[in-house]
Amino acid sequence: MIDIKNISKTFGDRQILTSINGSFKPGDTSLIIGGSGTGKSVLLKCMIGLIKPDSGEVLYDGRNFLTSNLEEQKAIRREMGVLFQGSALFDSKSVLENVRFPLDMLTEQPENEKLDRARECLRRVGLEAAADRMPSEISGGMKKRVGIARAIVLNPKYLFCDEPNSGLDPLTSIKIDQLISEITNEFKITTVVITHDMNSMMEIGEKIMFLYQGKKLWEGNSDTLIHSDVNELNEFINANKLIREMEK
Structure with missing residues (x-):
């Protein structure tokens, strides 16, 4: 609430x-x-x-x-999870790395747990197959979905x-x-x-x-x-x- x-x-x-x-x-x-x-x-x-x-x-x-x-x-x-208007993805990071970023910054989870969680969120938005692609290689709608995956990766309330x-x-x-x-x-x-x-x-x-x-x-x-x-x-x-x- x-x-x-x-x-x-x-x-x-x-x-x-x-x-x-x-x-x-x-x-x-x-x-x-x-x-x-x-x-x-x-x-x-x-x-x-x-x-x-x-x-x-x-x-x-x-x-x-x-x-x-x-x-x-x-x-x-x-x-909190935040989806910004322009998706705000890091151009130099892959789709998977973008989703994993909050875990890298805010948690001390083992590497394998962070990767599993990031992939799980990508599956939830239907983008697991795009994990290794760069933001420049995906459409605007896909960028929004990556942004949503990143926004929920920390299990926000x-x-x-x-x-x-x-x-x-x-x-x-x-x-x-x-x-x-x-x-x-x-x-x-x-x-x-x-x-x-x-x-x-x-x-x-x-x-x-x-x-x-x-x-x-x-x-x-x-x-x-x-x-x-x-x-x-x-x-x-x-x-x-x-x-x-x-x-x-």
């Missing part, structure tokens, strides 16, 4: 986030949606400790991440995905959504996804938070999304539908 309470953030004289509250449950794929510049990625970075909010709390199973000491924060970070479908075609996007949802349910992970993809909202949005100009204007799920009476949300949905139609 992740709870965020009254998260606010400014940069200079610009208010980016204003008193954001929310809860994210284990086994659910929770989405944070909104247009560009609405504060989605800033909120995610506040949650994982890359940015310090001006005020508020981020609680991981009751543990206040923001006020914890350095050792406690490190312990919580070890329970919390998984964060920043625009996982960015740059992907609609069919590949659906496959990535399904994989994230399956892994979330299978391992009872608390998953938070930043997205503006309409398919994601409708297919895996067990909980959805809509941000507009740094404020939470709506919260619900994929079943209630299209019945909202929030004008800003309806405009956002309609714009996404139009983009989807243009891409067909």
Whole structure:
């Protein structure tokens, strides 16, 4: 369980986030949606400790991440998996080495155990055969799957995905959504996804938070999304539908 309470953030004289509250449950794929510049990625970075909010709390199973000491924060970070927007793979490392990297950095497991765990995660995302290939030799969708494998290699309790479908075609996007949802349910992970993809909202949005100009204007799920009476949300949905139609 992740709870965020009254998260606010400014940069200079610009208010980016204003008193954001929310809860994210284990086994659910929770989405944070909104247009560009609405504060989605800033909120995610506040949650994982890359940015310090001006005020508020981020609680991981009751543990206040923001006020914890350095050792406690490190312990919580070890329970996180993060899929970055551009996959953020190391070009000089093979697919297997990329997945194994967190184990090399954060554990003292024997070499054979690290290799077994990395291969197990690659099998889970359907990429065991690509273990020895380099990132330059695989497609964008495969890179996303490698990123997911790396994100789960430490058996995280919390998984964060920043625009996982960015740059992907609609069919590949659906496959990535399904994989994230399956892994979330299978391992009872608390998953938070930043997205503006309409398919994601409708297919895996067990909980959805809509941000507009740094404020939470709506919260619900994929079943209630299209019945909202929030004008800003309806405009956002309609714009996404139009983009989807243009891409067909």
